Amino acid sequence: MIKKNIPLIDLKAQNKIIGSELLNKIESVMSSTQFIMGPEVKAFETNFAQYLDVKHAISCGNGTDALIIALEALGIGEGDEVITTPYTFFATGESIAYVGATPVFVDVEVDSFNIDVTKIEAAITPKTKAIMPVHLFGNACEMDAIMAIAQRYGIYVIEDACQAIGGEYKGVKLGTIGHVACFSFFPTKNLGAAGDGGMIVTNDERIATVCKALKAHGSGENGQKASNLLNGVTEDIVVDQNEDNTVYNPLKYYNYLIGHNSRLDEIQAAILGIKLKYLDEWNALRIEHAEFYTKLLNPYEQALQFVLPKSAPHIKHVYHMYILSAEHKDALIQHLKESGVSTGIYYPVPLHLQKAFMKLGYKKGDFPVAEYLSERTFAIPMYAELTPTQQMEICEIISQFKL
Numbered sequence: 001m002i003k004k005n006i007p008l009i010d011l012k013a014q015n016k017i018i019g020s021e022l023l024n025k026i027e028s029v030m031s032s033t034q035f036i037m038g039p040e041v042k043a044f045e046t047n048f049a050q051y052l053d054v055k056h057a058i059s060c061g062n063g064t065d066a067l068i069i070a071l072e073a074l075g076i077g078e079g080d081e082v083i084t085t086p087y088t089f090f091a092t093g094e095s096i097a098y099v100g101a102t103p104v105f106v107d108v109e110v111d112s113f114n115i116d117v118t119k120i121e122a123a124i125t126p127k128t129k130a131i132m133p134v135h136l137f138g139n140a141c142e143m144d145a146i147m148a149i150a151q152r153y154g155i156y157v158i159e160d161a162c163q164a165i166g167g168e169y170k171g172v173k174l175g176t177i178g179h180v181a182c183f184s185f186f187p188t189k190n191l192g193a194a195g196d197g198g199m200i201v202t203n204d205e206r207i208a209t210v211c212k213a214l215k216a217h218g219s220g221e222n223g224q225k226a227s228n229l230l231n232g233v234t235e236d237i238v239v240d241q242n243e244d245n246t247v248y249n250p251l252k253y254y255n256y257l258i259g260h261n262s263r264l265d266e267i268q269a270a271i272l273g274i275k276l277k278y279l280d281e282w283n284a285l286r287i288e289h290a291e292f293y294t295k296l297l298n299p300y301e302q303a304l305q306f307v308l309p310k311s312a313p314h315i316k317h318v319y320h321m322y323i324l325s326a327e328h329k330d331a332l333i334q335h336l337k338e339s340g341v342s343t344g345i346y347y348p349v350p351l352h353l354q355k356a357f358m359k360l361g362y363k364k365g366d367f368p369v370a371e372y373l374s375e376r377t378f379a380i381p382m383y384a385e386l387t388p389t390q391q392m393e394i395c396e397i398i399s400q401f402k403l
């Protein structure tokens with residue numbers, strides 16, 4: 001067979017379709033010379049909130065910052081515990097540790113790859129302040145059960161929706177069910193920037209106010225509002241009358257909280273604004289491709305000892321990744337590589353076994369399902385522009401794998 005050249009994610013294919021639309025927009029931002037906190041960011045935040053049907057969308061520098069700022073806005077820090085999954089990208093646990101809190105891991109389900117809700121309650125202690133479920137690979141966590149537990153114990157839910165933009169749980173968009181949620185616009189995400197970007201969303205006015213302040217040095221009107229809220233102070237807010245951020249604005253130099261410099265820039269916001277219009281179409285294509293993969297690979301599941309991804313009927317899985325869980329992972333990856341098909345390993349080391357989390361005291365065997373998956377899972381090519389021919393070629397190659 002002729003060697004193929006099929007990437008895991010093909011951003012060039014996307015560029016061929018919308019590249020000139022993006023370049024025109026970038027050019028117009030360049031000529032405006034307004035690069036930070038201008039009209040593109042404002043418009044994207046409004047459109048993003050509308051897309052999700054959520055009250056507040058606060059853009060920031062990346063998904064990791066979104067998680068950190070959301071945790072800080074909830075007052076989570078030293079001495080607190082946050083329950084999350086060990087089978088995720090490092091930033092999930094990192095954000096919790098970064099604010100000084102302790103990540104408390106709970107094992108995942110073997111079918112959905114997401115946090116096992118039946119095991120959450122056993123991990124709750126008086127120090128637990130929040131649950132951070134991750135909608136991994138685009139598949140929703142069991143949010144009804146998670147919200148019921150959170151309500152019972154009076155704790156927050158921070159959805160890590162970084163991989164699940166456009167996904168749904170019982171007809172409701174992911175990121176709108178918890179108290180606050182975070183998104184990443186890393187270029188390979190379903191909605192990706194040409195660089196880094198992130199978003200915090202919430203229906204809670206108070207959380208939104210503090211997030212807005214924390215993302216920009218706790219300064220100006222937002223900083224004062226947030227500081228007043230946090231300290232129970234009622235005093236007149238000095239209103240920022242300045243719409244044009246390029247003009248000298250003295251209020252910017254009055255700071256009320258220790259925050260961050262974590263802003264989505266105008267060029268990224270402009271790019272994301274264009275891509276948001278295509279998101280539903282792209283997600284629909286991903287779902288179509290996933291269904292086609294499943295149809296083509298189903299006959300080989302048992303013989304070749306791999307398991308295909310599953311999602312429940314009440315969930316709209318948006319297939320950020322299409323993940324196989326294979327007994328002979330390394331050999332299958334090698335076989336695909338030799339035939340010119342790229343794969344990606346997600347995630348080879350569960351968080352409880354990461355060196356950076358050694359001081360938490362976990363050991364191998366603590367989370368058997370996460371460890372089992374980490375040894376077996378990998379992604380095969382998935383992107384909206386993937387063609388049926390490419391998919392048939394990939395599946396043909398997999399079908400020729402010899403145990």
Ligand SMILES: Cc1ncc(COP(=O)(O)O)c(C=O)c1O
Pocket residue numbers: 062063064065088089091092134160162163183184185186196197198
């Ligand atoms: C589940 C999850 N959480 C958090 C992040 C962090 O996002 P970013 O890379 O934009 O900081 C990512 C992105 O890779 C992610 O996949």
